[in-house]
Structure formats: C-alpha cells, structure tokens
Amino acid sequence: MRVLITGGAGFIGSHVADELSAQGHDCVLLDALLPEAHGSVPSLGHELVVGDVTSPDVLRPLLSTVDVVCHQAAMVGHGVDPFDAPSYARHNDLGTAVLLAEMYRAGVSRLVLASSMVVYGEGRYRCLSHGVVRAERAAADLERGLYEPRCFCGDFLVPELVPEDAPLDPRSTYAATKLAQEHLASAWARQTGGSVWALRYHNVYGPRMPRDTPYAGVASIFRSALQNGVAPRVMEDGRQRRDFVHVTDVARANFLALSSPRPGFEAVNVCSGSPHTIGELAFALAEACDGPTPSIVGGARPGDVRHVVASPAKALDVLGFEAKVGFSDGVREFAFASQREPVTTP
Ligand SMILES: NC(=O)c1ccc[n+]([C@@H]2O[C@H](COP(=O)([O-])OP(=O)(O)OC[C@H]3O[C@@H](n4cnc5c(N)ncnc54)[C@H](O)[C@@H]3O)[C@@H](O)[C@H]2O)c1
Ligand SMILES: [Zn+2]
Helix, strand or coil: CEEEEECCCCHHHHHHHHHHHHCCCEEEEEECCCCCCCCCCCCCCCEEEECCCCCHHHHHHHHCCCCEEEECCCCCCCCCCHHHHHHHHHHHHHHHHHHHHHHHHHCCCEEEEEEEHHHHCCCEEEECCCEEECCCCCHHHHHCCCCCCECCCCCECEEECECCCCCCCCCCHHHHHHHHHHHHHHHHHHHHCCEEEEEEECEEECCCCECCCCCCCHHHHHHHHHHCCCCCEEEECCCCEECEEEHHHHHHHHHHHHCCCCCEEEEEEECCCCCEEHHHHHHHHHHHHCCCCCEEEECCCCCCCCCCCECCHHHHHHHCCCCCCCHHHHHHHHCCCCCECCCCCC
C-alpha cells in the first residue's frame, strides 16, 4: 500500500514511516515543519513534501497517489495560553476538516488518526460509596498539597484503567482540539462509509523525541535536564501515574491499523498496559544517565491531570496490538537515544 503520512517529519510520524518501509510499503510524508517543533529540515530518508495540511492545493496531488492516510500532523503541547487557541484549532481541526473533505473528493476512504489520552481528561476514578464518578481537583486541595482527586462526598478516589467508552472530558485547548478531530472523523465515516481508526496514544517516548521545547513531553524534558547536568524537576509529589509507551510500539500500532480496514469509526487506546509514576520515570532516567537526583517540586498546573492509565484490552482484541518494549529497557535506551534538534526560534 501507499500511505500519506501527515506530520511525517514529526517524532511519531517519522517512526511510522520507518515501520511502513520496513514492512515493504510505500509512503509520502507531508509536513509544514512548524517552527514550534523543528529547528532544521530533518533528513529522514523518506519522500517529504513541505506543506500545510490545511491547503487543498497541497493535498490534492498527494491524495491522488495513495490508498490510505495516516494523520499525525498536529500542534502538540499543553495549550495553557489562551492566545494559542486559534493556532491549535487551525492546525488540528481545520487541518483535519480539510483533509477529510479532500480525501472524499479523491476517493480515499481509509484514515488512521493520531488521537490522544487527553480526550479522557482526568482518567477514571471510583468512590467506594458512589461508584465511578467524575473527578475535578479543587484549587484549594492542590495548594495544600492534596493531589489525589476527591469525590463530591469528600473521600479520596481510587484510579482505575480507562476503557475507550469512558466519558470524554478534555481539559485543555490542545485536548479539546484532539477530541474535535475525533468527532470530525467520526462524522465523516458516517457520511461517507469510510473507515477511521482513532488511536489514542498515551505518553509516547523514544528516539527522536524533540528536546528543549516547552511542547516536548515529560520524558524529553527530564532527559534534556539530565543531559545539561540539571536535576529533573518533578511536579506534585511525583506519584501521578501515566502509561509510557515506546514510539516503535506506537508505530507498529499504526501499521496494524493501516492494514486493517473496517468501516465506521473505532477509537482504541495505544498504551503499554503497565502504568508507572512520573517520579519513577525521573529516577529511572537519572539512574541510567548517572545524573543528579530528581527534585520533587510540588505545585500543579491548570489542566494537569493526576492519573491517566488505560486499558490495553481493546487494542489487543481488535488490532492484535500489544506493546513489546518494557519500561526499564525503553527508559535505559532513551537515556542515550538521539533527540530531535532544538528549535532555533522560540
Ligand atoms: N508524543 C506524544 O506523547 C503524543 C501523545 C498523544 C497523541 N499524540 C499525537 O501524535 C501526533 C504526532 O505527535 P508528535 O509527538 O510526533 O509531535 P511532533 O510535533 O513531533 O509532530 C507533529 C508534526 O506535525 C507537523 N504539523 C503540525 N501542523 C501541521 C500542519 N498544519 N500541516 C502539516 N504539518 C503540520 C509538525 O511540523 C510536526 O512535524 C499528533 O497528532 C499528537 O497530537 C502525541
Ligand atoms: Zn463518594
């Protein structure tokens, strides 16, 4: 098959391209090389078209040559600055809307969409008296260092694995635009009879992660600090849990989805199934690098969530996907892996 990978020069898109090539498939990458993400034009060894996914003129000649689209292009990060909202909406939602319309025009009916765990908001929690409840942490609790979410009855909640049918509850501009991508793609699948896999990645890490940018993920921020001989700063008490999934596993999940057409819209968690705390990640990386001991600095940012850990059951069931790279091996390798060039313009 021939695949258009939007955002193909990015961290995950470039690994999807490597995986497809290794499996004997052909791909063409489209990337706007956003200055927030790229310091220089990366050399990736794949056909790259520099252009914007919001442009029908850029998309049309590419879509006429492909069987399926892998849509990774997005503006990533936390989305805490209200002035960033128009850019998030343009790159993520206008981009997806234009892509879907042009796919329909070109007769391309299969899409794999990079979605995110952020669509779930604050994970899934159970109160021993009230069952599964929506969690929202109170500012007053955070200020007092009470980081665990509480039920409306005041009791602390117990986190559980999030299944795909959990309520969707985005808590940041970025998260809202990722969920809107899913809604647009789901409507398109219904209108056109097309096939959409929305892969909800959890915390992806691995070689070629961007470094030294405010938009980089936590693994990259810790790794960059250690490389500069600085102790990683761990927010809250470091006990917040995430699912760290290696980028080569995420690339394989994309390959499996690209190879499994199925009419309609399906959302699937792409995770390792083995949650770890942010503190564990910082200490494991510091040990692997023989660097300074991480410092636990407290605090919590608006929109930060406490525990988001997912169920990997559906991905195994519908895609045959199971993560292969374990936390210890992946972190040890990441401690010395190459990272993407820092951006030159802030
Ligand atoms: N990294 C993670 O942990 C993670 C987790 C969940 C979801 N995701 C999703 O995975 C996808 C890839 O993320 P990544 O970590 O590789 O980020 P990245 O920034 O490395 O890659 C995104 C790429 O998209 C490009 N891009 C952005 N807007 C574009 C546009 N309008 N036209 C063309 N190209 C554009 C950027 O230049 C960049 O190369 C994104 O959709 C992101 O939301 C990532
Ligand atoms: Zn309760």
